[in-house]
Amino acid sequence: MLDQYKQQQPFLLALDSIIFGFDGEVLKVLLVKRGLEEKTWSLMGGWLQPHEGLEAAAARILFELTGLSSVYLEQLYAFGDPGRDPIVRTISVAYFSLVKIADYATKITESFQVRWFSIYDLPPLLFDHGDMVDLAIKRLRYKAAQHPIGFELLPEKFTIPQLQKLYEAIYNTEFDKRNFSRKILSMHLLIKLNEKQKGFSKRGAYYYQVDHLKYQQFTNAFLNFVPTAELVL
Amino acid sequence: MLDQYKQQQPFLLALDSIIFGFDGEVLKVLLVKRGLEEKTWSLMGGWLQPHEGLEAAAARILFELTGLSSVYLEQLYAFGDPGRDPIVRTISVAYFSLVKIADYATKITESFQVRWFSIYDLPPLLFDHGDMVDLAIKRLRYKAAQHPIGFELLPEKFTIPQLQKLYEAIYNTEFDKRNFSRKILSMHLLIKLNEKQKGFSKRGAYYYQVDHLKYQQFTNAFLNFVPTAELVL
DNA sequence: GCAAAAGTGTTATAGTTACACCCATGG
DNA sequence: CCATGGGTGTAACTATAACACTTTTGC
Numbered sequence: 001m002l003d004q005y006k007q008q009q010p011f012l013l014a015l016d017s018i019i020f021g022f023d024g025e026v027l028k029v030l031l032v033k034r035g036l037e038e039k040t041w042s043l044m045g046g047w048l049q050p051h052e053g054l055e056a057a058a059a060r061i062l063f064e065l066t067g068l069s070s071v072y073l074e075q076l077y078a079f080g081d082p083g084r085d086p087i088v089r090t091i092s093v094a095y096f097s098l099v100k101i102a103d104y105a106t107k108i109t110e111s112f113q114v115r116w117f118s119i120y121d122l123p124p125l126l127f128d129h130g131d132m133v134d135l136a137i138k139r140l141r142y143k144a145a146q147h148p149i150g151f152e153l154l155p156e157k158f159t160i161p162q163l164q165k166l167y168e169a170i171y172n173t174e175f176d177k178r179n180f181s182r183k184i185l186s187m188h189l190l191i192k193l194n195e196k197q198k199g200f201s202k203r204g205a206y207y208y209q210v211d212h213l214k215y216q217q218f219t220n221a222f223l224n225f226v227p228t229a230e231l232v233l
Numbered sequence: 234m235l236d237q238y239k240q241q242q243p244f245l246l247a248l249d250s251i252i253f254g255f256d257g258e259v260l261k262v263l264l265v266k267r268g269l270e271e272k273t274w275s276l277m278g279g280w281l282q283p284h285e286g287l288e289a290a291a292a293r294i295l296f297e298l299t300g301l302s303s304v305y306l307e308q309l310y311a312f313g314d315p316g317r318d319p320i321v322r323t324i325s326v327a328y329f330s331l332v333k334i335a336d337y338a339t340k341i342t343e344s345f346q347v348r349w350f351s352i353y354d355l356p357p358l359l360f361d362h363g364d365m366v367d368l369a370i371k372r373l374r375y376k377a378a379q380h381p382i383g384f385e386l387l388p389e390k391f392t393i394p395q396l397q398k399l400y401e402a403i404y405n406t407e408f409d410k411r412n413f414s415r416k417i418l419s420m421h422l423l424i425k426l427n428e429k430q431k432g433f434s435k436r437g438a439y440y441y442q443v444d445h446l447k448y449q450q451f452t453n454a455f456l457n458f459v460p461t462a463e464l465v466l
Numbered sequence: 467g468c469a470a471a472a473g474t475g476t477t478a479t480a481g482t483t484a485c486a487c488c489c490a491t492g493g
Numbered sequence: 494c495c496a497t498g499g500g501t502g503t504a505a506c507t508a509t510a511a512c513a514c515t516t517t518t519g520c
Binding site: 005008009010011012013047048049050051052053054075077078079080081082087088089090091093 | 245281
């Protein structure tokens with residue numbers, strides 16, 4: 001009964017994460033130079049352990065390399081071209097992650113090089129990591145257009161102009177601020193706080209917070225949608 | 234230099250395909266009973282070979298089991314929970330596939346059991362194959378709402394009422410035929426043929442064909458979209 | 467008092483929904 | 494001649510896009 005299994009060849013299984021962050025102006029990806037490949041920037045990655053699920057492994061690796069936990073993490077794609085890793089055939093399952101850049105204190109940065117790069121100004125990357133980043137950007141754009149996912153990249157409290165800047169960075173375009181704020185506020189997903197941002201502009205913009213309850217409902221509703229209205233075919 | 238690789242444990246890597254077909258009334262999934270698991274229905278699956286890409290392997294397995302080639306095939310998700318296969322730890326990359334059901338002549342059906350099941354009436358499935366099917370249905374709905382992907386499930390020539398039936402099957406709902414046909418025709422993605430369907434209705438409906446050139450453009454446009462308009466946040 | 471960013475309203479247009487009747491044909 | 498499914502138009506409503514002025518406050 002096990003024969004069918006035994007005669008099969010196993011493969012190395014890696015996980016690589018595309019970690020997005022937003023500094024208020026530019027959408028960035030976190031890259032490292034380390035270990036084997038000291039000359040090339042690469043994604044944060046590691047190996048699957050024998051008793052570990054894929055997402056758990058991705059989360060563990062992210063934690064080990066950045067100290068971040070409980071961040072948004074979503075499976076992107078499995079990359080398995082023979083020859084993608086020229087040394088040993090490896091399958092890599094890529095995850096993309098959205099982190100609040102302020103939470104990322106440069107902790108482990110002593111042991112190897114780590115840097116945030118603008119998604120519009122990336123260095124050459126190891127193996128097929130460039131493809132992974134490209135796909136992750138597409139997915140982020142695709143997803144952010146329909147899910148209120150952008151909040152994951154901002155601090156707990158943020159202003160509407162900050163949120164707009166983020167979306168402008170994601171789509172590399174500009175939005176009309178009147179239409180933008182109307183659209184967002186019409187979702188009733190944000191709670192206006194009685195507190196203004198200081199220091200950035202003279203007038204100061206009101207802070208908002210995600211209404212986590214409604215955010216959940218929204219997310220769930222989306223998963224079960226019947227798109228009579230949204231059917232584009 | 235190879236040490237880092239050598240001390241890593243490799244894993245078995247399987248591919249499983251959720252194959253969708255449409256018989257004119259009901260959206261169906263192709264399942265098999267075979268080999269090891271003669272008692273349970275399961276997805277069509279097989280093992281990754283040493284020098285084969287993931288999609289190539291999925292396509293090969295699909296061809297070996299059904300005789301179908303050049304069908305729509307898209308990676309769905311990598312499933313890797315420890316214990317998902319209770320016999321040996323296996324990572325499975327699931328693909329979903331859209332086939333024109335008429336092309337599928339019951340070729341190899343002698344060697345093992347194969348059957349189309351309505352997506353609304355599935356038997357218990359092997360391992361986590363039920364989760365795979367659920368996710369595939371979600372993905373199909375999600376995708377079909379925005380990409381003109383449904384044509385992959387219909388014959389070369391089809392009528393608007395057929396197309397509508399398909400979308401109603403996918404979303405398990407009903408659409409207004411006036412609005413439906415307006416919406417579709419407004420995309421200018423279909424070419425009206427000078428030929429009517431016979432036998433099904435008395436009047437007969439006009440056949441249409443996909444304008445493959447425009448279909449390509451549409452697909453490409455979608456990949457590079459900047460959703461000023463479609464920003465739902 | 468002025469520069470810089472925040473905040474807000476209206477109108478035109480486009481897209482979506484809801485809805486009902488006539489048409490062509492095989493039996 | 495009638496039953497069955499095919500085909501089409503219009504009006505109300507909703508969402509989107511374009512556009513400009515006033516407010517606050519730190520300097």
